[in-house]
Amino acid sequence: EVVLTQSPATLSLSPGERATLSCRASQSIDTYYLAWYQQKPGQAPRLLIYDTSNRATGIPARFSGSGSGTDFTLTISSLEPEDFAVYYCQQRTNWPISFGQGTKLEIK
Amino acid sequence: QVQLVQPGAEVKKPGASVKVSCKASGYTFTAYYMHWVRQAPGQGLEWMGWINPNGGATYYAQKFQGRVTMTRDTSISTAYMELFSLTSDDTAVYYCARDTLAGRPDNWFDPWGQGTLVTVSS
Numbered sequence: 135e136v137v138l139t140q141s142p143a144t145l146s147l148s149p150g151e152r153a154t155l156s157c158r159a160s161q162s163i164d165t166y167y168l169a170w171y172q173q174k175p176g177q178a179p180r181l182l183i184y185d186t187s188n189r190a191t192g193i194p195a196r197f198s199g200s201g202s203g204t205d206f207t208l209t210i211s212s213l214e215p216e217d218f219a220v221y222y223c224q225q226r227t228n229w230p231i232s233f234g235q236g237t238k239l240e241i242k
Numbered sequence: 243q244v245q246l247v248q249p250g251a252e253v254k255k256p257g258a259s260v261k262v263s264c265k266a267s268g269y270t271f272t273a274y275y276m277h278w279v280r281q282a283p284g285q286g287l288e289w290m291g292w293i294n295p296n297g298g299a300t301y302y303a304q305k306f307q308g309r310v311t312m313t314r315d316t317s318i319s320t321a322y323m324e325l326f327s328l329t330s331d332d333t334a335v336y337y338c339a340r341d342t343l344a345g346r347p348d349n350w351f352d353p354w355g356q357g358t359l360v361t362v363s364s
Contacts (some may be wrong), residue, residue, distance in 0.1 A: 169350050171287075178337055178354035179287065190352060222287055226349035230303040231289040 136160055136225050138234035146242040153210040155237045157223035162203050167227040170199055170208045173236075174219045182221075183208065215241075244268040246355035249342050253361045254328050257332040261324040262358045264338030271319035272296040277351055278312065278323045280334040288334075292347055293321060301347075328362045335359050 147153055159166070160194040168186045171179040181190040181215050183199035186206065196211040210217055223234040247265045254260050262277065278290040291302035293312040299313045311324045321338055336358045339351035 168289070178339075178357055179351075180354070181342070181350060181352035184342065184350045224287075224350075232350055233287040233289070235286045237339075 135230060136163065136228050136232050137190055138155045138223050140221075140223060140234035140237045142237060143151075144230075144240060146240050147213055149213050149215055151213050152216070153208075153213055153222055154241060155208040155210075155239070157206040157208070157234050159206070159225060161228075163206075163225050163227045165202055167225055168199075168201065168206050169224045169226075170197075171222045171224065171233075172217075172219050173222065174180045179222060210239075213239075226230045232238060244340065244353055246340060246353060248336075248338060248355040248358045251361070252349045253363065256329055256362055258328050258362075259324060259326040260277040260321055260328060260332075262336050262338075262359050262360065264321045264323070264355050266319045266321070266340070269316075269340075271272040272316055273344045275347045276312075276321040277339045277341060277347075277349075278310075278313070279339055279351065279354075281337070281357075282331075285334075290323070292341070293349075295321065307334055325360075328360075330362050333360065333362045 139158045141156045166185040172178040172181040187199045193236050198209045200207050220236045222236050245267045272295045275292045277292045280288050293300045295314045309326050314321045337354050339354040342348050342350040
C-alpha cells in the first residue's frame with residue numbers, strides 16, 4: 135500500500151498569503167496519478183486538482199498542483215477566506231487507492 | 243446538475259449490518275463507476291471500493307473483502323453499499339463518490355454525496 139504523508143499537519147496563515155502544502159509518498163507515483171481534495175467542516179470533500187496539476191471544473195486559478203516521483207505540492211497563491219479547510223492528497227498508482235491524513239489550513 | 247443523495251444517518255448495533263443508498267441524478271447512471279469512501283470521526287478518508295453500474299462488476303479494497311457488498315438498481319439510478327458484522331470501529335460517515343471518467347474507472351472522485359453517518363453502538 136502506498137502511504138501518503140502530508141505536511142504540515144496544520145498550517146496557520148492569513149488571507150492574502152501564499153500556502154504551500156506537501157504530500158510525500160512511500161513509493162514513487164506515476165506522474166498523473168495524484169489528486170487533491172478540499173473538505174470544509176460538515177461537508178463532503180471536493181476535487182480540486184487531478185493528474186497532479188489539472189484543476190477540476192470550477193476551481194479558481196489560485197490553486198495549482200505540481201510534483202513528481204514521491205513529492206507533490208498543492209499551492210494556493212493568495213488565500214481567500216473560503217480557502218481555510220482541510221486538504222487531502224490521494225493516489226491511484228497502486229491498490230488500494232489511498233489518501234493522506236490531511237493538512238488543516240487555518241486562519242492565523 | 244449531477245447530484246448524489248444519501249440518507250443522513252443510521253444507527254446499528256454491533257454485529258448487525260447496514261445498507262447505505264446513494265441516489266444519482268443529472269447524468270446517465272450506468273456510464274460512470276461509483277466509489278465508496280468512509281471517514282471515521284475526526285479522521286481521514288478511506289477508500290472502500292467501486293461498482294460499475296453497467297453490469298454490476300465490483301472491486302473492493304482488501305481490508306473490506308468478505309465484509310462489504312456493493313450493488314445497484316439501475317431502474318432507480320441508485321447504488322448501495324452494505325457492510326456486515328459491524329463493530330464500533332465502523333462508526334463513520336460513508337460517502338458515495340462518482341468517478342470522473344465515463345466508461346472506466348479513472349479513480350478520481352467528483353462529485354460526492356453528502357455522506358451517511360453510520361453509528362455502531364450497543
